[in-house]
Amino acid sequence: MGKYAFGIDVGGTSVKLGLFTVEGELVEKWSIPTRSDNGGKDILPDIAKSVLKKKEEKNLSDEDVVGAGIGLPGPVDSDGVIRKAVNLHWENTFNVADELSKLLNGMKVKAGNDANVAALGEAWVGSGKGCKDVVMVTLGTGVGGGIIVDGNMLSGSTGAGGEIGHICVDPSETAVCNCGNHGCLEQFSSATGIVRLLEKEIAANPDEHTLMNEKKHTAKDVWDAVEAGDALAKRVAEQFGYYLGFGLANIASVVNPELIIIGGGVSMSGDVIMPFITENFKKFAFHACKDTKFVRAVLGNDGGIFGAAKLVL
Numbered sequence: 001m002g003k004y005a006f007g008i009d010v011g012g013t014s015v016k017l018g019l020f021t022v023e024g025e026l027v028e029k030w031s032i033p034t035r036s037d038n039g040g041k042d043i044l045p046d047i048a049k050s051v052l053k054k055k056e057e058k059n060l061s062d063e064d065v066v067g068a069g070i071g072l073p074g075p076v077d078s079d080g081v082i083r084k085a086v087n088l089h090w091e092n093t094f095n096v097a098d099e100l101s102k103l104l105n106g107m108k109v110k111a112g113n114d115a116n117v118a119a120l121g122e123a124w125v126g127s128g129k130g131c132k133d134v135v136m137v138t139l140g141t142g143v144g145g146g147i148i149v150d151g152n153m154l155s156g157s158t159g160a161g162g163e164i165g166h167i168c169v170d171p172s173e174t175a176v177c178n179c180g181n182h183g184c185l186e187q188f189s190s191a192t193g194i195v196r197l198l199e200k201e202i203a204a205n206p207d208e209h210t211l212m213n214e215k216k217h218t219a220k221d222v223w224d225a226v227e228a229g230d231a232l233a234k235r236v237a238e239q240f241g242y243y244l245g246f247g248l249a250n251i252a253s254v255v256n257p258e259l260i261i262i263g264g265g266v267s268m269s270g271d272v273i274m275p276f277i278t279e280n281f282k283k284f285a286f287h288a289c290k291d292t293k294f295v296r297a298v299l300g301n302d303g304g305i306f307g308a309a310k311l312v313l
């Protein structure tokens with residue numbers, strides 16, 4: 001029985017890698033650049049080279065290593081088939097787990113969507129430790145999601161399980177989401193969504209005195225202004241919370257999680273964001289789901305490598 005596992009988290013600019021004990025202790029982490037030019041053909045060979053080098057450096061035998069898990073920015077089904085990964089310039093449908101396993105001389109490999117995998121990491125050793133039913137929503141440039149049911153990651157039949165960012169929360173929205181639909185949660189509750197709401201609010205109230213109309217703003221500026229008591233920023237936060245609370249209340253009616261974890265860059269703004277989400281969640285949630293606990297993610301950018309390692313354990 002092996003004692004170690006590799007966790008790999010592939011992003012558009014860099015690949016994060018970690019060596020873990022089977023108990024979930026991070027032994028070492030490092031990263032390599034993502035070479036996505038040339039149709040992304042070098043990405044998996046680069047990863048395999050880096051993993052094998054570390055294995056040799058640490059003097060690990062084949063028996064010492066349980067396997068490697070990999071999280072990818074695209075829909076990945078439970079067999080390891082990825083359909084498309086725009087950021088990696090991967091256009092084809094292929095089995096990424098089999099491909100990487102070959103490059104790793106037959107090492108066991110499991111693959112998953114990066115947001116799903118991050119949720120698995122948080123449920124394993126992060127803020128969801130000890131919980132079997134967990135929903136995690138990652139609020140970054142976009143909105144990602146992961147659903148853990150009875151300890152297992154939900155990938156779905158085409159790998160789109162947990163795609164919380166693209167549930168429709170406003171059918172009347174006319175602006176187009178990155179996915180091509182209209183009214184997706186991502187358009188309101190991602191970092192870019194918050195700035196979009198802010199710009200609309202400023203345009204609608206040009207004469208209002210606010211901390212927000214001096215320059216170009218980020219989502220973090222909005223939360224800082226909320227803490228400083230700015231009325232316009234508070235209205236933006238209320239809209240953010242309305243859509244996210246509404247979306248998560250509906251998810252809760254399907255999954256009935258013990259815990260909902262809020263992660264991603266937006267969650268780094270601190271506890272100031274939480275009441276806007278939880279108050280709206282309570283408003284819309286089914287009575288048996290109203291007391292669902294909310295916490296912020298604790299693994300930060302490492303959630304992906306932790307969850308990836310857990311995939312093979």
Ligand SMILES: [Zn+2]
Nearest residue numbers: 166177179184
């Ligand atoms: Zn969308």
